[in-house]
Amino acid sequence: MLQRRHLSLTYLELAPAKPEQAPLMIMLHGYGSNEKDLVQLAPSLRPEFRYISARAPQEMDFGMFAWFPLEFTPTGIRVDHGEAQRAAGQLIGFIREIIAEYQPAGNKVFLMGFSQGTVMSYLTAFLAPELLHGVIACSGQLPEKTFPYDALKPALRKIPFLVMHGSFDEVLPIAKGLAAKAWLEEHVDDLTWREYPMAHQIADSGIELICSWLEERVPEASEKA
Numbered sequence: 001m002l003q004r005r006h007l008s009l010t011y012l013e014l015a016p017a018k019p020e021q022a023p024l025m026i027m028l029h030g031y032g033s034n035e036k037d038l039v040q041l042a043p044s045l046r047p048e049f050r051y052i053s054a055r056a057p058q059e060m061d062f063g064m065f066a067w068f069p070l071e072f073t074p075t076g077i078r079v080d081h082g083e084a085q086r087a088a089g090q091l092i093g094f095i096r097e098i099i100a101e102y103q104p105a106g107n108k109v110f111l112m113g114f115s116q117g118t119v120m121s122y123l124t125a126f127l128a129p130e131l132l133h134g135v136i137a138c139s140g141q142l143p144e145k146t147f148p149y150d151a152l153k154p155a156l157r158k159i160p161f162l163v164m165h166g167s168f169d170e171v172l173p174i175a176k177g178l179a180a181k182a183w184l185e186e187h188v189d190d191l192t193w194r195e196y197p198m199a200h201q202i203a204d205s206g207i208e209l210i211c212s213w214l215e216e217r218v219p220e221a222s223e224k225a
Helices: 038-044 081-102 116-127 154-158 174-187 204-223
Strands: 002-004 011-014 024-028 050-054 058-061 064-066 070-073 076-079 109-114 132-138 161-166 191-196
Touching: 011 038, 024 038, 024 081, 024 116, 038 050, 038 204, 050 081, 081 109, 081 116, 109 116, 109 204, 116 132, 132 204, 161 174, 161 204, 174 191, 191 204
Parallel strands: 024 050, 024 109, 109 132, 132 161, 161 191
Antiparallel strands: 002 011, 011 050, 058 064, 070 076
């Protein structure tokens, strides 16, 4: 596993045995974590993928990073929406760099986000759906209502989504996941939803589901190359 710093974001790379035009997944960690988090799951996922685990740009403390600032209040988490939009623009620029660097199948990528990384995955899908083969959204939520949903691109409807959430999530309650499910059911054609009896985490059975979900969609992605 190699750490790379030559693009706009620092990232870890785990390459497959046959890297030429391999399908590519970009992994987006949660608030206060780093690029070493989700990449630990990569060996349990599909072996033909190249995995890119990106480090969020805002440093909070040693080894802790965020995609955009959050404020924890008695009434819930408050988001700086301007910073979130700027972070999305920076991430989309990084995804374009990654596509140019590695030339994955179809010149598109899969995104896998956890918590705040899921918010970033949704923002990317809404703003630049043409870059994506699919989105895996773990324990997250949709962007807040201030997002300009009336400006969504038609290509969003064709992106497959896998959304997983824990019924005992104390950080982002299950209601957040259910709200995302309800919205996506109306706006995309391919949605897989799973609720697990867990907290703010990814279940082992969720890893198995991710593998089978990817297996179904890799041939389709390759056909678009």
